[in-house]
Amino acid sequence: MSVLKNINIYLVDDEPDTLLVVKYLLEEHGAKVKTNTSSPEALVEIKNDKPDLVILDLMMPEIDGLDMCRFLRQEPGLKDLKIVIFSGKSYEYDQQRAMSFGADGYITKPMIDERFVKKIEEIIEEKIELRYWGVRGTLPVPGEKSLRYGGNTICASIQFPKDNFFILDAGSGIKELSDHLMSQQGSGLHAKILISHPHWDHINALPFFVPLYIAGNEFEIFGASHGHVTMRELISAQMDGVYFPIRIKEFAARTYFRDLKEEEFQINDINVKTMLLSHPGTCLGYRLEYKNRSICYITDNELFPENSTDYNSNYWEKLTAFVNSTDILITDATYTDEEYMRKSRWGHSAVSQVVKLADRAAVKELHLIHHDPDQSDLDIDLKLETAQKLLSEMKSKTKCIAPCEGQSFKVL
Numbered sequence: 399m400s401v402l403k404n405i406n407i408y409l410v411d412d413e414p415d416t417l418l419v420v421k422y423l424l425e426e427h428g429a430k431v432k433t434n435t436s437s438p439e440a441l442v443e444i445k446n447d448k449p450d451l452v453i454l455d456l457m458m459p460e461i462d463g464l465d466m467c468r469f470l471r472q473e474p475g476l477k478d479l480k481i482v483i484f485s486g487k488s489y490e491y492d493q494q495r496a497m498s499f500g501a502d503g504y505i506t507k508p509m510i511d512e513r514f515v516k517k518i519e520e521i522i523e524e525k526i527e528l529r530y531w532g533v534r535g536t537l538p539v540p541g542e543k544s545l546r547y548g549g550n551t552i553c554a555s556i557q558f559p560k561d562n563f564f565i566l567d568a569g570s571g572i573k574e575l576s577d578h579l580m581s582q583q584g585s586g587l588h589a590k591i592l593i594s595h596p597h598w599d600h601i602n603a604l605p606f607f608v609p610l611y612i613a614g615n616e617f618e619i620f621g622a623s624h625g626h627v628t629m630r631e632l633i634s635a636q637m638d639g640v641y642f643p644i645r646i647k648e649f650a651a652r653t654y655f656r657d658l659k660e661e662e663f664q665i666n667d668i669n670v671k672t673m674l675l676s677h678p679g680t681c682l683g684y685r686l687e688y689k690n691r692s693i694c695y696i697t698d699n700e701l702f703p704e705n706s707t708d709y710n711s712n713y714w715e716k717l718t719a720f721v722n723s724t725d726i727l728i729t730d731a732t733y734t735d736e737e738y739m740r741k742s743r744w745g746h747s748a749v750s751q752v753v754k755l756a757d758r759a760a761v762k763e764l765h766l767i768h769h770d771p772d773q774s775d776l777d778i779d780l781k782l783e784t785a786q787k788l789l790s791e792m793k794s795k796t797k798c799i800a801p802c803e804g805q806s807f808k809v810l
Contacts, residue, residue, distance in 0.1 A: 403428030532571020548803025
């Protein structure tokens with residue numbers, strides 16, 4: 399069943415032919431549609447009818463789309479109204495301005511086909527989509543032993559509503575993401591890249607992210623500085639000509655860097671929290687929140703067991719509070735318990751400790767990532783089986799998954 403079924407939609411456009419075509423397309427998917435070529439008349443009717451969604455042309459006489467958007471956002475009875483600007487103007491400035499006036503989406507004409515419908519459905523759903531491009535740790539492991547889970551190192555993406563796009567780390571999986579984005583769009587891309595820490599398996603594929611070399615794209619790279627060394631210096635150091643032949647100055651996209659500590663800040667409608675993790679050097683965990691939904695990204699991180707001399711109850715409590723009740727906890731589960739006994743203080747966790755954290759924090763879904771390069775697909779299966787068995791013994795409500803490269807998840 400279409401998301402649009404029985405959704406009340408109001409179209410405002412001074413082009414009658416456009417109204418007819420869009421109305422027909424939306425009604426084919428079950429929507430209830432009203433139209434108007436007069437923006438003043440439409441403004442009165444929208445206030446009275448209280449539709450679920452309004453689609454506004456940007457360039458209209460009397461009251462243009464931006465003013466319509468502004469007036470509607472001032473109405474207390476329309477706080478749940480979704481607003482989409484539908485315009486022939488493809489300029490980035492107009493798109494950003496529409497969002498600043500309170501629009502939930504911007505669609506460029508003449509896209510009046512199934513792509514248009516899909517965009518409208520996504521705006522109505524307000525879904526958050528998480529997708530993995532690499533789930534391994536330390537170094538890539540191509541070959542027969544990694545066919546199911548994939549052999550690329552850590553990279554994931556999160557698509558939030560209103561075209562807010564986040565990239566988590568830049569392991570070799572970011573090359574897969576790069577290929578995907580180039581096949582879909584290539585230019586006009588905007589994203590925030592969150593780096594957990596500058597160990598090579600988390601940054602060394604960033605130079606292969608092709609959208610960075612395309613003018614018109616815009617990226618902001620976040621991460622922790624290391625003493626006097628800034629995030630920009632950390633990223634550019636691996637492209638200094640000795641380790642990589644292309645310098646950071648070759649980035650044609652607008653690229654900004656921001657150094658982070660433990661803090662909380664807003665990026666558009668997304669609330670971002672950071673926490674320093676238990677790992678050699680400075681490593682940050684992230685919590686991303688949007689309208690009572692959240693995803694936590696905790697890698698690399700060592701959870702010392704209670705029988706360890708390194709056990710820190712205060713750290714456990716702090717991390718438990720940080721990930722509490724999150725929809726998805728993406729976390730370092732590098733070792734089996736047997737492997738961890740030989741690799742304690744290497745900065746990574748055993749699966750039993752990760753399970754304990756997820757249960758204590760009432761996490762809804764636990765995603766196991768950052769697998770040791772010596773582990774095959776079968777070994778990851780066994781870690782997942784162990785985690786699920788432990789959660790069952792705890793009578794935990796937490797669901798546990800070992801995501802595969804390319805797999806996506808929705809948070810509704």
